[in-house]
Amino acid sequence: MKYSSTSTMKSAWLPGANWPVDSRDGRYIFLGNAVKYIGKKMFPDAWTDDDPNIAFSGRGFEQHQRVQATINLLGTAIARGDLGFALRPHDGGAFKLPRSGRDGWATFSLDDWNVDDFSQLFRSCKMYDGAHRINIGELDWIYVEQVGLKKLAAASEQSNASAIDTILSDAANAHLSPYLKLMLDLALRLKIGPDNQMKKDAIVAEVRQAWGSLPPSARLQEAMATLLREPDSQAGKAQRKK
Structure with missing residues (x-):
């Protein structure tokens, strides 16, 4: 059975946490940076980069609401296959693409995003790659494709604009x-x-x-x-x- 627990892992959002860099060629964006990017697009007037740390530490109702909406949008896009993702070893190395199990070997895929709550994945920004080895060690960092992320951001902005237009239209009739x-x-x-x-x-x-x-x-x-x-x-x- 694949080991995928992240509930006991440290939060990637703690002050002073060391994050990996985005890929040098710009193809992949670290999941933490993706959260901040989409959060700012969804809540341009309210989002701060402290929101995730506050939310994942169990504080701040408004911050929790913003972060939950952001990770739900990202997590759902990944689970549907609309936003590609990959894993990178903790200390660096080649990106690993999702793949289905072959010959009984555990691997990782979109199925790992088929969960009731995305919070644990986004709290740690890490995932087990499913490789069989004696010592699992540090789990891999999660990345998303930059092209898909920009498309998701554009769709989010359009959705926000439509919602604002609806509110203003309703207000005009009130x-x-x-x-x-x-x-x-x-x-x-x-x-x-x-x-x-x-x-x-x-x-x-x-x-x-x-x-x-x-x-x-x-x-x-x-x-x-x-x-x-x-x-x-x-x-x-x-x-x-x-």
């Missing part, structure tokens, strides 16, 4: 109160975002200036300024606009 319209206008005009957090007092001033003929309410103006900022801003953690 009723927006004058208060919501004011907040949306300010968010766009001031370019407020996770990496651009204005001070609350400055936003309150902008709200008051744009208030127009709405019924006066200092309490609502303060609340709007709060809602336009990230939750971390209240603790002074978010990045502020310089």
